[in-house]
Amino acid sequence: MPQTTIDVLGIGNAIVDILVETDDAFLTSVGAVKGAMSLVSAEHQRALYNKVGAAVEISGGSAANTLAGIAMLGGRAAFIGKVKDDQLGDVFGHDLRAVGVAFDTRAAAQGAPTATCLVLITPDGQRTMQTALGACIELSPDDLDLSVIAAAQVTYLEGYLWDPPAARAAFHVAAEAAHLAGRKISLSLSDPFCVDRHRAGFRDFIENHVDILFTNEAEILSLYETDDFDRAVAAIQPRVAVAALTRSEKGSVVVTPGEIFAVDATPVDSVVDTTGAGDGYAAGFLHAYTKDRPLHECAKLGGVVAAAVIERIGARPPTDIAARAGAL
């Protein structure tokens, strides 16, 4: 098997976040589901945007956040995702490349603009996301460079990519290409509502294609339609080589066919903004994994990166994350 030239390749929605402070009354008045990521039309997002206060724009996207974190930790990172050839697409591409992520997906010349996620921040620090998928719906199997997939030790897919149908097809192509080359496929379940939209597809994909699964408690409970965490653990255990289940301040639980163990969360000085905590966990975990570290070290580093993300505004790790993580 040829050597890998990439540690982790991410495939995900290419999104610029629009962050704005609001309150619970506003969420109620517009019927937004608090704490969730909802897909909305461009028109609906625009109507909301016109009602909220001044905002800040910052590159986002779940898998993109993870790959930025891996590159910042020193890993060899690449990303596939679809922007339009517009200003926000330029911002998105800059912010990935600026931290060392290879990003060569051709921007769409026509059609919908680069995707944006209106992030409504309530005083309790929770984020309610209203995403217009924009150019992301253009991502198709044609955008996959199979040689890049074959060169990556792990190809990491975000569950949110199940929403745009052509991207879903790309998932299956990517999984087959990765396994043909003897590489690993990792999936993040992204969001309990996303699991709800695509439960059967996720279950099938996990069983047949996923080597490393990332999920939080709400997502795995939704996947197996149970309210019992242990039952969900038992359901996932025989189905993937590695599952990392994050449980917020309770840390994470790593499940393999042979063992189940918990790893404590990294203490956090103060929780400022939990967005991107799961993306950061996946970054730390996969970075250690591709450096052949044992799984408890992977989970530990996942917790370190998640904690660093939580302590500040924004979904990507701070610039000093490599120093905080220590040498691998």
Added chain:
Amino acid sequence: MPQTTIDVLGIGNAIVDILVETDDAFLTSVGAVKGAMSLVSAEHQRALYNKVGAAVEISGGSAANTLAGIAMLGGRAAFIGKVKDDQLGDVFGHDLRAVGVAFDTRAAAQGAPTATCLVLITPDGQRTMQTALGACIELSPDDLDLSVIAAAQVTYLEGYLWDPPAARAAFHVAAEAAHLAGRKISLSLSDPFCVDRHRAGFRDFIENHVDILFTNEAEILSLYETDDFDRAVAAIQPRVAVAALTRSEKGSVVVTPGEIFAVDATPVDSVVDTTGAGDGYAAGFLHAYTKDRPLHECAKLGGVVAAAVIERIGARPPTDIAARAGAL
């Protein structure tokens, strides 16, 4: 004289800031003048952008920051400035209108994109600005709605607008229209290097058109080519009805033909980011001024808003600024 329907109308460059952390070595390597606003070509800005890390986008522009502050304090605020009809122009317009500033300048359909300012933040919290004027160079006297100027108690002009030549012409037209209607003209000197570029023009404009001048210490010293603050105060005293000279932690000095007095700075918990402090001071001062408050109260409120801006990242006041300022 008909009643005013606007308290303050601002005319300025319409800019979106691109904030990025860097270090002194980088500033040296690219020959940037630390702490200053330098005008650069779009190509040069792009070359710098390609060398820096991940960034955050946030609406800026000096006068626009001030008018946002006035609206947030409860004042009737309007703004004239030129964006292009593009995504960042949309962001700029949203962020003004979202806080209650009337902004109706027609966006340019063609030509350069919306102006951006690459803000290079060093670990000491200083900001070095590299601005590509983009669509701002399209602002011309044709963009002035003279009925709006006539309806505004104060028309506030940023010195930076001296850079794009057509905008400079608009300044003179605005000043004449305001005075014909019996209204006031206010000017901010913006930046010592800007004063250096346009010293003769500024001196002439101040003497003949300005009622209320905002300047910091470095700018007024540059204007009168002296290193003696008292000499600069003596030079400005006979030339404008009101000059407010800001001196960072030393507070401000208000100068009228009849008196000179100092007002202490508002204590600041911790200086996080001084960008926009002058813009905030002008917001507080002008808001009190248009509510017919005595000048020492104007200077005091200027200090309150400046302090609020300094305590956080970004150049516009926090959402709770009206509460912090108290009722006027």
